[in-house]
Amino acid sequence: MQSDLFHTSTPGLQALPLKDAQVSYQPDWLSEQAASTLITQLQQSLPWRQDTIKLYGKSVSIPRLQSWHGAPHCEYTYSGLRMKPHPMPEALGALQQRLTDELGAPFNCVLANWYRDGQDGMGLHADDEPELGEEPVIASVSLGAERKFSFKHLPTGERTDIQLENGSLLVMAGQTQRFYHHGLSKTRKIIDGRINLTFRYISPDLCKYTSLSNHN
Ligand SMILES: O=C(O)CCC(=O)C(=O)O
């Protein structure tokens, strides 16, 4: 999908200097107060699941809790289980609408990840599932503890780290998923929980072919 990301008026969103990619960041997309209220509300109200993946034939718990929400056609397969999305809660629907308006790109589903402490994280991966289309626009809202987010440029192996702050917005578009892997490092520091919301768009035409893959 072609993105209008850099043609719309999003004054707070700054492009990051990553070659072969379109990544932009706004530290204060939500106020501190709004982000704190939202993280508590989501921790209490979303139907969190502890998912497992198969690693070398063994079932292993992934290091975070997850909840999948969106339009009814946005199904995905997790550990061989075809999962229907939960409906979009009002609070997430409002964020989704704001992102669509500000970025000029459609969104219809969101993966919520709850990193309970520094020992939770997400391995390097690309959000490159076919049903997301050729050049997906992924809008990632961070709530709670600040965490290190890493990009790995696939052709050179070069790494770029950024800190994702409470209330921030990170947008990945264009060729980002083709040229980079991204992930959330674990840390030994004792830190509070963080919820990340990655809004995506799954085309009703593409979704029947395959599924979102598992990230560890
Ligand atoms: O927690 C994050 O910031 C990253 C989440 C992510 O990459 C994903 O859900 O695919």
Ligand SMILES: [Fe+2]
């Ligand atoms: Fe991702």
